[in-house]
Amino acid sequence: DAGVTQSPTHLIKTRGQQVTLRCSPKSGHDTVSWYQQALGQGPQFIFQYYEEEERQRGNFPDRFSGHQFPNYSSELNVNALLLGDSALYLCASSLIPGQGYEQFFGPGTRLTVL
Amino acid sequence: AQKVTQAQTEISVVEKEDVTLDCVYETRDTTYYLFWYKQPPSGELVFLIRRNSFDEQNEISGRYSWNFQKSTSSFNFTITASQVVDSAVYFCALSEPWNSGNTPLVFGKGTRLSVIA
Numbered sequence: 558d559a560g561v562t563q564s565p566t567h568l569i570k571t572r573g574q575q576v577t578l579r580c581s582p583k584s585g586h587d588t589v590s591w592y593q594q595a596l597g598q599g600p601q602f603i604f605q606y607y608e609e610e611e612r613q614r615g616n617f618p619d620r621f622s623g624h625q626f627p628n629y630s631s632e633l634n635v636n637a638l639l640l641g642d643s644a645l646y647l648c649a650s651s652l653i654p655g656q657g658y659e660q661f662f663g664p665g666t667r668l669t670v671l
Numbered sequence: 672a673q674k675v676t677q678a679q680t681e682i683s684v685v686e687k688e689d690v691t692l693d694c695v696y697e698t699r700d701t702t703y704y705l706f707w708y709k710q711p712p713s714g715e716l717v718f719l720i721r722r723n724s725f726d727e728q729n730e731i732s733g734r735y736s737w738n739f740q741k742s743t744s745s746f747n748f749t750i751t752a753s754q755v756v757d758s759a760v761y762f763c764a765l766s767e768p769w770n771s772g773n774t775p776l777v778f779g780k781g782t783r784l785s786v787i788a
Contacts, residue, residue, distance in 0.1 A: 590775060590776075592775075592776075597780075598780055598781075599675075599762055599764075599778030599779055599780050599781050600716070600762075600776070600778050601778075602775035602776065602777075605775060613774070613775060615775065645714055647714075647716065649716075649776075659706075659718055659721055660718070660776060661718065662708075662715055662716035662717075662718075663715065664713060664714055664715040665714045665715065667714070
């Protein structure tokens with residue numbers, strides 16, 4: 558049973574560029590959430606996708622956008638990259654509806670913006 | 672507003688010692704869920720436990736145990752007879768019911784545990 562997978566593992570970009578990160582949820586899961594984890598901090602929620610729609614969004618600018626495909630996989634896009642966007646980007650999958658659902662996390666994509 | 676505080680930034684213990692990681696949370700809801708995750712150097716967050724607010728029973732799983740006390744809004748995590756493989760960053764997190772699902776996880780800043788052989 559495959560867990561949550563993310564690609565790429567590492568990425569280096571320069572300021573102003575655009576980046577796309579990809580996530581495939583755990584088998585049987587239909588909801589994908591994205592988190593940003595800066596160095597030495599806990600993960601911060603970016604947004605969540607369910608039924609191909611953004612259901613919830615954290616306090617992130619519109620430069621951060623996403624998409625969910627019919628097979629439940631998801632993409633995170635970041636435009637006009639800033640140095641402060643350098644972080645580990647984590648994807649988590651879960652089942653909705655469900656109370657107190659457990660989220661399964663992928664290994665993350667480490668983005669470095671120079 | 673939801674908030675999770677892990678006051679211990681870093682802890683270092685010698686192998687076989689017991690260690691407790693503290694977690695204090697804030698929420699206005701009477702129904703909520705608390706979690707602990709482990710993040711080894713590889714970066715992937717590994718789920719350890721989920722506890723709902725109506726279940727105050729303490730839980731033990733092997734060398735791991737959790738103490739949930741609503742009166743003090745705390746959900747502490749104890750590792751007994753620590754091992755080098757326990758070295759990681761540990762996160763406490765909170766979630767509340769929202770519509771048909773839950774609010775996203777709100778994480779503390781984590782506690783880095785180093786177990787020295």
